[in-house]
Amino acid sequence: MRSYLRPYAGKLVLIWTSALLSIGASIAFPLVGEAVIDGPVSRDDPAGLLPLALLAVGVGVAEAVLIFTRRWMLVGPVLGLETKIRDDLYEHLQRLPMRFHGEWQSGQLLSRATTDLSMLRRFLGFGLLFLFMSVIQIAVVTGVLLSKYWPLGLLVLGSAIPIVLLSLKFEKQYIKVSRQVQDEQGDLATLVEESALGIRTIKAFGRAKHVFGTYDDSATQLHASTMQRVRLSAKFWTFLEVIPNVTLALVLLIGAWAVGTGAITLGALLAFTTLMLSLVWPISALGFLIAMAQEAMTSADRVMEVMDTPPSIVDGSGTVAEPRGHLRLEGVGFAYDDKRLLHDVWLDVRPGETVALVGATGSGKTTLTALVPRLLDVTEGRVTVDGHDVRDLRLSALREIVATAFEEPTLFSMSVRENLTLGNKEATDEELESAIQTAQAGFVHDLPWGLDTRIGEQGMSLSGGQRQRLALARAVLSKPKILVLDDTLSALDVETEALVEEALKHVLRDATGIVVAHRASTVLLADKVALLQDGTITHVGTHQELLETVPQYRELLAAEEVLA
Structure with missing residues (x-):
């Protein structure tokens, strides 16, 4: 005082x-x-x-x-x-x-x-x-x-x-x-x-x-x-x-x-x-x-x-001079209230590579993806970006490298343009339009005042799919080196999902991708698949390899009704 x-x-x-x-x-x-x-x-x-x-x-x-x-x-x-x-x-x-x-x-x-x-x-x-x-x-x-x-x-x-x-x-x-x-x-x-x-x-x-x-x-x-x-x-x-x-x-x-x-x-x-x-x-x-x-x-x-509540996630001081997006999870574990949710997780995602994270509901997929931008901190092991422990980096620097689009998108009571440019304040009109097209969010141009239309609190005036597409466009607009998609396509209809996935292939060529997937079509976006079971990654391989060699993977996809 x-x-x-x-x-x-x-x-x-x-x-x-x-x-x-x-x-x-x-x-x-x-x-x-x-x-x-x-x-x-x-x-x-x-x-x-x-x-x-x-x-x-x-x-x-x-x-x-x-x-x-x-x-x-x-x-x-x-x-x-x-x-x-x-x-x-x-x-x-x-x-x-x-x-x-x-x-x-x-x-x-x-x-x-x-x-x-x-x-x-x-x-x-x-x-x-x-x-x-x-x-x-x-x-x-x-x-x-x-x-x-x-x-x-x-x-x-x-x-x-x-x-x-x-x-x-x-x-x-x-x-x-x-x-x-x-x-x-x-x-x-x-x-x-x-x-x-x-x-x-x-x-x-x-x-x-x-x-x-x-x-x-x-x-x-x-x-x-x-x-x-x-x-x-x-x-x-x-x-x-x-x-x-x-x-x-x-x-x-x-x-x-x-x-x-x-x-x-x-x-x-x-x-x-x-x-x-x-x-x-x-x-x-x-x-x-x-x-x-x-x-x-x-x-x-x-x-x-x-x-008086101390921040448990303490800002680091380091930066990555020329980020490439090489992501590694080295013996990662996470516990919450003495309950161990993740343990001994190893994963290596090279620059430009995309990994689909597949697992049953409640297996810890969202928790795992939250560790990358430090929305949560590991309790065991470490997460590295280009060899730097993410805990040693400034949060602002880390979150310029990593962008996340969530399954439950959050939109604010402001214009469409302001919601999108939260990911990149310096974005040009051309970059904004490119991100909109990638996310198949062209519906924004049909709103009463286009990009300047003010959407309601939490974006409740939009459908679930529209909110997800705007959240995806916001993540794409930030031009991250690492793009985390936490089941971002779940609310899209089949036709829109196909268009978004086709556009995402171009985006993911230039970024390291972590995609939480439930559908075979989403899994096919990835270069390889990581299967998360019992709090750890048990298998890593291509979609076809896991289908042929891992019964649990086939059963999981069947249970999720993602196979035709």
Whole structure:
């Protein structure tokens, strides 16, 4: 946090200084009133009123200027702090591995990046400063009251004891319920997001009532938790309202008796009462500010849960000067939560060579292909590109060499052109058109605004095959030395698949290819086939060789219904 505040150190000094001076001005005003009552008014000296009146005006103007300065200067640092933390949080999320994103609900991450950071901003921009000012004002005014007439000062000081005790009890209870509310808000955001993305499935199966029931249960639970928090806060604030009012009544009663006995002057009682009234708002607001502080602490804790998660995939420092695309898997293994998914995997794919990776569902094909661009890291052995361990390379350099098209393509809520050029920002129109033709994605020219047509979130306005073709075009456009196709052709019809495969033959001549395949037609794209069984590669050879010599390979293709 200190590093975030450092750029605003100068402004923060001025803000806190103006806050302290404004407290001084608010305390000085009742003392000027005391001087007026006990001086010119009691002596019947109209001439003496003018300088005191001017002093009162000066104090009032000074306080107004200090308040304006404080509020005006506070906006920039607070908004800047929120923006910087949000940027760092987003950047950190990009560094975290796929395993992290698979374990966390997207709604929880969304609520941390929006709701929690907004809550932090509100506290830092309002709550923290006013909490500090309230505590300082209460302490200083109480000291002044003790110096004026110690019996009344002790009465005011004694009224603070139940407030402190109740605040400590309130803090423990509020932290728990506040965290519960914020977690439930994240769960509700997840449900909304999933319902929006899965609206086709919900409608297709007629499950709107069921989904609404789940949402309503979550919303009802959030309502109950929020009401629990409100009831807790209401009890605390009510108690804080009662104590100052009772104390004020006692001050007026005892003060009037003291004036009558000559223990204090009328002006002193007026100043005492005015100063006492100046404590009503700080004490009443204390509950609100403490509640805000607890919510901000909970929000900070939730944000730091993400920020404190170390990236398990650490960026290397090396590069490949002239990449050729020679890929080797040397004794590779991968374990997840102590479950060994891959072990002792050896594979050598030479530049320009294409290997089809074939295996039963759940055999680890997607996991294996994810090791090449370091979406996951090996737990045994190593993956090398042109002799360099991929863990020693800069991630940006590695992912310029390796491009991946996934079975479940991800498209963003932006134009077709922007989605495609994610793979290559410097691509020319000619290169873009070539990639589109290779992926048989010419349908984009029939969209209302062609390549500038904005497609919906996740590309839901397109068919599955269209999304796959766009994802494939994006991968091709990056001109990788190693192209990984993770069952990218699965959603294509037979005719389109044949056209795409014919075009891919030309692309794969200039790139090393790893193709996850289920159909014989896709297998035939490859120079050789690697059979993945029981977490390791058991056979490598041409499609014909494996058909003739490996019964498991024939059975697998038959089970996948890829043979005519």
